[in-house]
Amino acid sequence: MSPRADEAIIVAADLVAGHDGSTELLVRLRHPNGAEAPVVLDEETGLRLMKNCGAAALGELVGQSWRRIVEGS
């Protein structure tokens, strides 16, 4: 599923330490107007995003639609 031109896409992904001692996934979203903002996903959501995207590495999340974050939630 390719992202639409009028929706936010993931432009970067990195691992961060969560408040509760878990590993969390920080993705940076670029919105259609060019604005970028980070979103921190808890471990469960991060793992689900990787699965939704069929990603085995963080780099494979780049270019994916923001909608993949909420799929199956």
Added chain:
Amino acid sequence: MFDVIVRNGLVVDGSGAEAFRADVAVKDGRIAAVGQVAGEARQVIDAGGRVVAPGFIDPHTHFDVQLLWDGAAKPALAHGVTCIVPGNCSLSLAPLRASDRRQVVGMFQQIEEMPPEAFTTAFEWTWEDFAGYRAAIEKALSINVAPLVGHSVIRLWVMGPAAQERAATAGEIAAMQDLLRECLDAGAVGLSTSFVDVDENGRPVPSRFAQFEELDALCAVLGEYDRMLQCVPEFYATDITIARIDQLAELSLKHNIPTTFSPLFDTSAVPDNAPRAIARVEEQFARGARVWPQMQTRPIDISFSLLRPSLFFARLPRWVRILRQPLAERMASLRDPETVAKLVRDLGPDGGEAMMGRLVVRGGDAAPADLVGKTLSEVSKARGQVPAQALIDLSLENGLDVAFLSAGQGHQSTDRIGPMLAHPLVHIGASDGGAHLASFSTYGDTGYLFSEFVRKSGALSLEQAVAKITGETADIWGLKDRGRLQPGLAADIVVFDPDTIDREAELPAFDMPSDGMRYVRAARGVDTVLVNGQVAYAAGAYTNAKAGVVCV
């Protein structure tokens, strides 16, 4: 005749003033004199070579349950903490109807990770209202307690199940106001609320269903008492945190109340997060608002096991694929020599030494006791393996139930965090003492403040650091009787070695009800702790003193 004289110490009085050599005399639970004290005392404590300071105040804890069987909030007292603030994040154990106990226990278990037995065998529920809870904990306190009342339980009392379903009516809001007044009259030092927390089923806690009008009305009551509003904002998103800072500022100005929010973390992944939040706090203080950000001293450690998938391996595609398999299939893969060889090769020529060598075997699970606290590098060398192979084999040998800790993965830059902790508008706190029991230790942040940010980096002077966690904290919270070594104030005193005070390594302990496990850190360099004039901890042991009070 004094009760106690602490002689010849370097007095750091909690005001931020320069340390000076003096004696501190105690009479009837209060500080009687500070200076060259003549006369005798029933007990003399030699503090030569030591610092004598006010007892530390921990403004963000979840000791609500533990206090019912452990009036010292161990090991907080051993770290020099003489006053704790429980009831944070919208959750307290009162007011709470008997019929709602199970629901609130679920919320507590979500944040405290306390075994169920803690709520069924360790104490008797003798109360429903706040005064009753106060009476229950006051029976055997060794430490002082300045309790918050939780917005979620106030809501639950008034609205029942609807508290987790909808906004309140005008009548319900008025009832909440009356109930909050009752709690404040019974000794609560403020109200806590949360925009983040969830219950054990992942549902938002009741406070998250409140409209702004409800919070505004409750803050009007806090204004009548000049009491604190504590809030957990959406700390994972900078823009939302800033919006909450603005909201808290409006409430502070409108009702003339202090507010505090926690936590505030620094993270290299979003380097402008904490600086932007602090800049906004500066703007709001300039307007006259009081919005205190709480920042913890300790770095964030992360942990994982191979028992369940973890993002820890997200940079290793093959590991992700294997660990995503169902358990039986995963274990089969990890037993397959060809697969394991590939997994190990993925770590590079050092076999994972760089990425995994510093992982620590945590314990508290199926890990062999003799390996607990050892690094994977040490374990692998002893086994004659590379770290990646040792991690897999050690896990397999113990049903995959071996947790590994990766220290200092967040909020870890001393050079960045030191100046923030020293900032006059940053409130040192957010320890979460008594919470996250099975995940990491929430004790010893005060020792880490001195070891890392006073001795190692020099970001704060000894006097500044003491003031931050004593006098300034007492001022922020309106604890008029605490926080300074000053004649007439309560004699909460800690005697410590400024050259060694620290937190020890994190270890599992099985000291919760029914031998429940938690991670703890022992104290280093704390000699003696007095609470309201009585020695509560000395020479590495707790005494039988029960001089703690609910303080306002």
